[in-house]
Amino acid sequence: MTTNDRSFITAHDVARAAGVSQSAVSRAFTPGASVAPDTRTRIMEAAERLGYRPNLLARSLISGRSSIVGVGVGDLSNPFFVETLQLLSRTLDQAGLRLLLFPAEGSGRGEPSINEILHYRLDALVLLSVGLSSGLAEECRKAQVPVVLYNRTTQDHAASSVIGDNDVGARTIAAHLLAGDHRRMAFIAGAEGSSTNVQREAAFFGYLAEQGVTAPIRAAGDYRIEIATAAARRLLAGRDRPDAIFCANDSMAIAAINVARHEYGLDVGREISIVGYDDVPMAAWPAFSLTSYAQPAQHMVDQTVRLIQILRDDPDRHEDVVVEGSLVVRGSSRAARMR
Amino acid sequence: MTTNDRSFITAHDVARAAGVSQSAVSRAFTPGASVAPDTRTRIMEAAERLGYRPNLLARSLISGRSSIVGVGVGDLSNPFFVETLQLLSRTLDQAGLRLLLFPAEGSGRGEPSINEILHYRLDALVLLSVGLSSGLAEECRKAQVPVVLYNRTTQDHAASSVIGDNDVGARTIAAHLLAGDHRRMAFIAGAEGSSTNVQREAAFFGYLAEQGVTAPIRAAGDYRIEIATAAARRLLAGRDRPDAIFCANDSMAIAAINVARHEYGLDVGREISIVGYDDVPMAAWPAFSLTSYAQPAQHMVDQTVRLIQILRDDPDRHEDVVVEGSLVVRGSSRAARMR
DNA sequence: CTGAAAGCGCTAACAG
DNA sequence: CTGTTAGCGCTTTCAG
Numbered sequence: 001m002t003t004n005d006r007s008f009i010t011a012h013d014v015a016r017a018a019g020v021s022q023s024a025v026s027r028a029f030t031p032g033a034s035v036a037p038d039t040r041t042r043i044m045e046a047a048e049r050l051g052y053r054p055n056l057l058a059r060s061l062i063s064g065r066s067s068i069v070g071v072g073v074g075d076l077s078n079p080f081f082v083e084t085l086q087l088l089s090r091t092l093d094q095a096g097l098r099l100l101l102f103p104a105e106g107s108g109r110g111e112p113s114i115n116e117i118l119h120y121r122l123d124a125l126v127l128l129s130v131g132l133s134s135g136l137a138e139e140c141r142k143a144q145v146p147v148v149l150y151n152r153t154t155q156d157h158a159a160s161s162v163i164g165d166n167d168v169g170a171r172t173i174a175a176h177l178l179a180g181d182h183r184r185m186a187f188i189a190g191a192e193g194s195s196t197n198v199q200r201e202a203a204f205f206g207y208l209a210e211q212g213v214t215a216p217i218r219a220a221g222d223y224r225i226e227i228a229t230a231a232a233r234r235l236l237a238g239r240d241r242p243d244a245i246f247c248a249n250d251s252m253a254i255a256a257i258n259v260a261r262h263e264y265g266l267d268v269g270r271e272i273s274i275v276g277y278d279d280v281p282m283a284a285w286p287a288f289s290l291t292s293y294a295q296p297a298q299h300m301v302d303q304t305v306r307l308i309q310i311l312r313d314d315p316d317r318h319e320d321v322v323v324e325g326s327l328v329v330r331g332s333s334r335a336a337r338m339r
Numbered sequence: 340m341t342t343n344d345r346s347f348i349t350a351h352d353v354a355r356a357a358g359v360s361q362s363a364v365s366r367a368f369t370p371g372a373s374v375a376p377d378t379r380t381r382i383m384e385a386a387e388r389l390g391y392r393p394n395l396l397a398r399s400l401i402s403g404r405s406s407i408v409g410v411g412v413g414d415l416s417n418p419f420f421v422e423t424l425q426l427l428s429r430t431l432d433q434a435g436l437r438l439l440l441f442p443a444e445g446s447g448r449g450e451p452s453i454n455e456i457l458h459y460r461l462d463a464l465v466l467l468s469v470g471l472s473s474g475l476a477e478e479c480r481k482a483q484v485p486v487v488l489y490n491r492t493t494q495d496h497a498a499s500s501v502i503g504d505n506d507v508g509a510r511t512i513a514a515h516l517l518a519g520d521h522r523r524m525a526f527i528a529g530a531e532g533s534s535t536n537v538q539r540e541a542a543f544f545g546y547l548a549e550q551g552v553t554a555p556i557r558a559a560g561d562y563r564i565e566i567a568t569a570a571a572r573r574l575l576a577g578r579d580r581p582d583a584i585f586c587a588n589d590s591m592a593i594a595a596i597n598v599a600r601h602e603y604g605l606d607v608g609r610e611i612s613i614v615g616y617d618d619v620p621m622a623a624w625p626a627f628s629l630t631s632y633a634q635p636a637q638h639m640v641d642q643t644v645r646l647i648q649i650l651r652d653d654p655d656r657h658e659d660v661v662v663e664g665s666l667v668v669r670g671s672s673r674a675a676r677m678r
Numbered sequence: 679c680t681g682a683a684a685g686c687g688c689t690a691a692c693a694g
Numbered sequence: 695c696t697g698t699t700a701g702c703g704c705t706t707t708c709a710g
Contacts, residue, residue: 008403008460008483008703010702010703010704011703011704012703020680020681021680021681021682022681022703022704023680023681023682023683023704023705023706024679024680024681025704026703026704026705026706027679027680027705029704030705034679034680035679035680036679036680039679039680051481051482053457053458053481053482054458054703054704055400055458055460055702055703055704056458056459056460056704057396057399057400057405057459057460057702057703057704058400058686058702058703058704058705059703059704059705060396060686060704061394061396061397061400061686061687061688061702061703061704061705062685062686062703062704062705062706063686063705064347064686066396068439071440073425073428076421076422076424076425077620082415082421083415085415085440086412086415086442089412089440089441089442090442093441093442093452098439098441098455098456098459099439099440099441100407100437100438100439100440101410101424101428101438101439101440102428102432102437102438103425103428103429103432113432116437117437118392119392119393119394119395120395120396120437121347121394121395121396142390142392143390143392144347257626258624258625258626261625261626262625262626263625281416285597286597286600286601286602287593287596287597287600287601287626287627288626347687349686349687349688350687350688351687359696359697360696360697360698361687361688361697362688362689362690362696362697362698362699363695363696363697364688365687365688365689365690366689366695366696368688369689373695373696374695374696375695375696378695378696393687393688394686394687394688395688396686396687396688397686397687397688397689397702398687398688398689399688399702400686400687400688400689400702400703400704401687401688401689401690401701401702402689402702403702
């Protein structure tokens, strides 16, 4: 096995080649430094010729910040997070920040990687719909890495957050279904512990209760396609079959549509209404035509990056951003009857 | 604005607290170093108490390698790359490597971010189905960062690569369609420049020609859903409508199914056969039941990480890995007739 | 405007 | 086994 001794060109090499001091080279590569125009060009030419590029690791060592943002993702089977990740990578990039991606299954407990990540002097840590355990929060505080929760919050104020308005969203959906004259409501829940699910569920059931709707049905879906598929089967096989199902996200709603249509031969949108949440791109496909409450991913991402930049300078700041969404009605739900 | 002066705990602080030298602290945190058991515990206690964590940036500065792998992704609308990205993040993590994600639209030309990335002393650069321009290849060579192309190759041997066997895959699909007694074949192509499309197209048309099938139709899809949708419309609206369409990937095949079923009322799998490539999870959904040639993502990812580890020690090595796939027949294509 | 010198936080010989 | 001593490649005073 060859020993890896790739010898890099350093500022010293360039300095010698250009006949200047090493600090002059440093200045030539520092935006607002004072270098004589001709010295600068001489240096840049030598650098170009030698193929020199400043070592950002060394720079970060001095500045104390890395310009790197850690991003923890759980399950990418939800297209909403894929969309978010894509937007986040672009937006961070434009802000001159790097995105260090790491797998953060479940609630982040016992993850070895995340603890490793924290050693990189991250400018911030973003958790995409991943829970922040109190242990992890403490680790981040110790490591002085500010945390931004995306699409989730915590009870304690352990971290800043960016979420959609789940209360308005779920109530809007409940109102939509009631207007469509549905009598037997069901809800397929997301992950039990998640703030997102807790809020959507409370708002949905809360609104129904206010309107005098009794005994809506509930099934656990855990935001997972397989679990939601099983939940949909139970719901549809029961003797008291619901005529409307609100799923806590689009992935589960699409799973429910698949079951209703292909296993029970139901005409979705006429015999049964199914509604999701997030309005992922797939929801608009004619194969699903899913009514959904849209979360503005780009706006949420922009807010996230804004928060990161604030927290870089002021790590102790706390901010909870709530953005508004909108209901997108499509064929999977029966609209209000004309009278 | 508060000045960000987060003062980190250094090995020096721990040394003083534990009454040892700074290098002793370093040893305590180095796996195979010689430290007396009780010294070690004393150090670890002090470290724990102070919340010390070694600065990996400083460590990388010395070792010359960062344990960071850059990963460039183009469009994440293709679920195959989402799946790959998820697997890659896990697999790299297990190998003790970090994943620096960056957006690499198009062919990587003129991208400012990638050039920035190269300053990080990356252990390797992985391009997920993103082209490697000769300019970029040169930049990477200069920066001494080995490149691994995933699901794509280049003509010149500018980088190592991991791809599926497109030749076998496309021929297998052609044979499958011929066995199903289809007479009028069509192909919806992926990105024109991509090696993946070139190989699949050549093998598909090549096999058909060998079997005496004349004048198969071709439409450009560019691996994009909108383009493929338009292509499917043209194909199905023409007077000489095909009875079989092979799409260069699953995303486009699903777009074609949507058009055939919802715009032309065709019974997919009986009146027309549609076949894709990749076998993404969605292909198995009853809504599509898409026949597809499966690429083993986990295996490809494993090979990619293996290559990275080889290249870390021997940057000049070149290897092209080709992995085998398998045809998964589902309802979207008519099977061979019984005779 | 420029060079010399002092580190950023850590690892790695080198003597004890 | 442990402390001392050099740096890794760069930024940043501080004098010229």
